[in-house]
Amino acid sequence: xxxxxxxxxxxxxxxxxxxxxxxxxxxxxxxxxxxxxxxxxxxxxxxxxxxxxxxxxxxxxxxxxxxxxxxxxxxxxxxxxxxxxxxxxxxxxxxxx
Numbered sequence: 001x002x003x004x005x006x007x008x009x010x011x012x013x014x015x016x017x018x019x020x021x022x023x024x025x026x027x028x029x030x031x032x033x034x035x036x037x038x039x040x041x042x043x044x045x046x047x048x049x050x051x052x053x054x055x056x057x058x059x060x061x062x063x064x065x066x067x068x069x070x071x072x073x074x075x076x077x078x079x080x081x082x083x084x085x086x087x088x089x090x091x092x093x094x095x096x097x
Contacts, residue, residue, distance in 0.1 A: 032091065051082060
């Protein structure tokens with residue numbers, strides 16, 4: 001009997017996760033110049049995650065890249081403004097499938 005209760009509880013979790021994934025439209029990868037340390041990439045990550053359409057963000061100072069996972073439309077100009085607000089230069093933006 002305890003297995004039945006666990007099964008019903010577990011069955012509900014993937015549905016919620018799937019619904020969240022259905023909202024994600026795309027990922028965008030950016031080439032960013034000017035990040036020199038983990039503090040730089042952390043600052044950019046926080047600013048990107050504060051944008052309303054961003055589900056999650058990552059920045060890598062060593063690679064000079066940042067990536068956002070979007071749950072809605074976000075113009076490249078908004079990404080550029082955010083990168084510049086953090087003190088860096090946006091070189092290019094590419095949609096990732």
